[in-house]
């Protein structure tokens with residue numbers, strides 16, 4: 001595994017100015033719905049910074065406890081820093097039988113991080129999940145909203161390289 005420093009939460013936190021500018025844009029005059037707004041904020045920062053949730057509460061009049069209630073209800077929302085791309089490696093039964101353990105090991109080795117961590121360049125967040133709902137693709141992974149099926153440990157590097165190349 002590569003020896004790289006994992007970014008700390010403070011290093012991954014957007015500035016207050018960035019958050020305020022984004023909220024100015026996202027809570028503009030056209031109206032909004034809370035879930036859509038939370039998705040937009042998360043798309044922008046990769047997660048939902050606490051200061052952004054407080055800002056949403058102030059600007060919309062929706063109580064902070066209600067906002068946190070919505071955030072915690074939906075598994076798609078993250079309240080801690082994430083990389084720009086979220087990689088979900090399935091460790092469910094069907095994928096486990098087809099070698100998911102080796103896929104997760106290869107992913108961790110390629111990224112130099114462990115389950116639940118973000119790469120130092122903030123490009124990828126890695127998590128293992130119980131089932132992606134695509135067992136026929138086992139072993140399966142998902143990057144953002146894109147599924148990859150019947151993946152192999154050797155194919156991991158190529159998949160990641162395509163994402164890295166598209167960032168340049």
Ligand code: FES
Nearest residue numbers: 090092095132135
């Ligand atoms: S067990 Fe992996 S997608 Fe269902």
